[in-house]
Structures are given as C-alpha cells and as structure tokens.
Amino acid sequence: MMLDEAGFVLTEEERDSIEVADFGLSELEQTGLEVVVYVNTQRVCAKEIVMFPGQTCPEHRHPPFDGTPGKEETFRCRRGLVYLYLEGPPTKPPSCWPAKADRGAYTVWHEVVLRPGEQRLVPPNTLHWFQAGPDGAIVSEFSTQSRDDLDVFTDPDIARTTVVTSSWVSAGIEGEDPAAAAHR
Amino acid sequence: MMLDEAGFVLTEEERDSIEVADFGLSELEQTGLEVVVYVNTQRVCAKEIVMFPGQTCPEHRHPPFDGTPGKEETFRCRRGLVYLYLEGPPTKPPSCWPAKADRGAYTVWHEVVLRPGEQRLVPPNTLHWFQAGPDGAIVSEFSTQSRDDLDVFTDPDIARTTVVTSSWVSAGIEGEDPAAAAHR
Numbered sequence A, B: 001m002m003l004d005e006a007g008f009v010l011t012e013e014e015r016d017s018i019e020v021a022d023f024g025l026s027e028l029e030q031t032g033l034e035v036v037v038y039v040n041t042q043r044v045c046a047k048e049i050v051m052f053p054g055q056t057c058p059e060h061r062h063p064p065f066d067g068t069p070g071k072e073e074t075f076r077c078r079r080g081l082v083y084l085y086l087e088g089p090p091t092k093p094p095s096c097w098p099a100k101a102d103r104g105a106y107t108v109w110h111e112v113v114l115r116p117g118e119q120r121l122v123p124p125n126t127l128h129w130f131q132a133g134p135d136g137a138i139v140s141e142f143s144t145q146s147r148d149d150l151d152v153f154t155d156p157d158i159a160r161t162t163v164v165t166s167s168w169v170s171a172g173i174e175g176e177d178p179a180a181a182a183h184r
Helices: A012-016 A099-103 A167-172 A178-182 B012-016 B099-103 B167-172 B178-182
Strands: A019-021 A033-040 A045-051 A056-061 A073-086 A110-114 A119-122 A128-143 B019-021 B033-040 B045-051 B056-061 B073-086 B110-114 B119-122 B128-143
Touching (some): A045 A073, A045 B128
Antiparallel strands (some): A045 A128, A056 A128, B019 B033, B033 B045, B045 B128, B056 B128, B073 B110, B073 B128
8 A cells, every 4th residue: 555655664453543533524536634643642643644635634623622732733745746734814716616615615725835845733623624736745744632523624524433444444545546445 | 775765755955954862972883873853843753773793782761851751752664674672571691781881881681673664652751762773774753842852861971862864884884884984
C-alpha cells in the first residue's frame, strides 16, 4: 500500500487496525481519511494519514474540553500534495471545491499548500479542512490528545464516530484502485 | 544523508538547522544524537533522531516543570535497530555496554529492542538511555514539550545545553563517514 511504498514501516497489528473514516457520508472516495494511530495518550498523539487522490477531510474544529484549549495539530506533508484550508483571508479562486461546498459545508477558504517536508500548525478550536492533490497524500499529524468524538463538523450530516475499522478495508486499500476496493 | 535515503523529506531550513548534540563530551561517535525538530510548542513536540552505528544517547530523565509531570516521550524506530534501556528488571547480559558504564553513568538496564515499526512510551521523570544498532538508526520521537535545558543526566560530566547547531555539521553528516565528517 501507499505507506509501504513511501517507506513507512508498520507492525502487523497497526496494519490490521488502520482506521477508515467516511464520516458517515458513504462517499469515501470523495470524503474520508485512512489513519494509522501510532500513539494517543492524554497528552500526545501521532498519526499517519493517507488520502486518496482528491479525497477531502471535511471542515471541522477541535473545541476545548476537560480544561484544555482543545486539540492542537501540526500537519506535515510527507508525500503528494495537500491543500489545507483555515480561517483567514479567503484564497480566490481556491484550488479545491468539494462537492458539498455549494451547500454550505465549507466556510473557511484561506488556502495553504503543503508539499513534502512542509507543515502547518492548526491552533485549537480553529475551523479547517484539507484535500489531497491528484496523486493522493501522506500526512503526519503531531498533536495533543485526539478525541474524535468531540470534533465539531460544519456539515450537519457528518458523524465522526461512524468509523469503519476492519481488516477487509485495510486489505482493500492495498489494492490497485484503493477507493473502489474499500467500497467492495 | 541517512534521512534522504529513508525517504524523510526535509525543507532546506530544516537541513540547515539539524541539531548535533554531543552532550559536552566531545566523543560524538560514541555519545550523541543528530536531531531534526519538526515542531516544539508548549504542548506538542515531534522530532526525527538520527544515530550513528553504536551511538548512545546517555542516561537521563525529564523532571516535572511548570506544573506538568515532565516530558512524556514515545520513541518509534523507523530504520535500523535501537536498544532502549528503562527502569525495570535488568536484562542480563545487556546487549549494550557504553564506555562510561563502568564509571556509574548508566544505572537502568531493562532492555527493550525496537525494530522498524516498533515503539515504546517513556513516562515522565523516568530514567532511560538508548543505543543504535550496528547500522545506525532513525527514530521518531513524539512527545510533550521539549525543554532540553531541564533534562537531568546521570553522568555529572554532561551538559545537555552544549549543542552544536551549524550548517557545516549538517553538511558533514551527509558524507560517507558521518561521525568522522562531523568531527572535522
């Protein structure tokens, strides 16, 4: 699979627990993420995120909880290209236009392009979304604790807790046509 | 250099700011680290650590500070082999015996071997040290904030703040014989 080709070595257990998130939208090719969680303690979280070509992680923010300001994330592009959108002066025209943008599911349009070796910090409680370029992407996420259940999405149709975690899906994304395979 | 070969892409700025720590001992081939710091905020830190064959990061702990329990670290081996030593039942005989072990500079001997894809969490304020295997190693460190100035080393000769950060050193470690080159 894509992580192998890029030289990211996983244990067997990690391979079997790759998280495929479709955010309850059932349109994984367009909207979703494939995630390997290396560590997620009360203080530190590190993940590898794999994205299909043009796949979008939909707009959301990480609100304060348990007396913390909320999740702070740094996204570091390792392979491919990522268009990251944040609060700030909108980029016109933007490089990306997700399907549901016409329906108000995306409200922040300040575009940051991340190429391999480039990274960006997203402060807590800040709206953001991102889309992979035409060859897909591998993105490392370095952050404080992940509490996906607390994420607040702009699109009211989204339920982040709808997460598919199964070996048939991780097997699927090792195939030639990962998006299609994951939909079998 | 080793990170290039392993597929870790750095920006020009990161290349120029590779931190070469000899801990004030001036025996970099034996005792030291080469470090790329991706991010180090008040909450999150992520680094890539490169180690020469047999190079040792000497025994230390990360004490509590500013109301926090101290730095929590997870070491993830990416390439090569790392012998990590922690508090716990001593491994007999240990795979590693650093030069100064005879002089009391190493007191914890619970050995954990990390191969590519394997990782270990080191709790705050816990004594630990590690040595690369015969081919060197690349290790990702995911942690809370790094405050190197607060580290407590077992070896009284060590001053962690003696850090060489210069482009001639980072240029040096791109050569064929990295340890020697860094000593030019």
